Amino acid sequence: MIDISVNNEPKCVEAEKPLAELLAEWGFECQRVAVAVNEDFVPRSSYGSVCLNAGDRIDVVAPVQGG
């Protein structure tokens, strides 16, 4: 298990799980989101292959109103 943060909230996850599975576990599977890991963009096509490392900072974002 490794310690990471998701949207600045600490989480503990299995090291070998791909991002796609983790996003589903966190409740995002049916939602339209975009993801960055350590402030780098991760395209949707990579969710199945990207695994996380200890200390990774994950940002999960969705559309909001903006000017």
Next chain:
Amino acid sequence: MSDTWTLYGVTFKSRLLIGSALYPSPQVMSDAIAASGAEIITVGLRRQSPEEAGGQSLWTHIKKLNKTLLPNTAGCHSVKEAVTLAQMSREMFETDWIKLEVIGDDYNLQPDPIATVEAAEKLTGLGFKVFPYCTDDLVICQRLRDVGCEVLMPWGSPIGTGRGLMNPYNLQTIRERIPDMPLIVDAGIGKPSHAVMALELGYDGILLNTAVAQANEPVRMAEAFRHALLAGRSACLAGAMPERQTASPSTPTLGMPFWHQS
């Protein structure tokens, strides 16, 4: 005779770009956007928790409006943040268009001019169509043009202040020295008269949000801006009279009654 303009190869009739934030309700937002005649709406991306799912309903709502979307990198303070948020926006909103904001000061929310040029160059290299929010600095505008921006968006005044055009001289200078590119005044617009002034200066469009969303009657204000943009654009095309130092009467002086040779 219809007057249109083109941004990155796409032609528009309305010269208003409008924000989607700060409205009293989603319905008022939709009604105001419709009343404004705007064809381009700005949107953003923020952290989402799974329970919120707010992003989904907003996405559905915004899609129904059937407008061209211009995602922003609002709140970014560094080149890296802006580039990453732009990439996330491109995937989310399925557009290469990005309103580039890299903020330099949290009090006046002014663009960081150096970081904005650097981010614009990176993003242009990644295939984005960049709409840079910038200060009214001629040289920064020229640098943005040089790194590949085909639109420039100098500020009128700080975001949300409603102060209008702080420095018409600077804006006019930018227009005169960069005559062949669409220029949009973005930020600080408060009243329709500000929009008229910008278009009279020769600017091609206006981007605003707070001026409509936070008006007492947003829908009526949106319509006022629609009229203002038509007035400003017509005035620019019509060519205003020259300013004079001394008065010059309109009514003929010859034949004035009551006048006698003394």
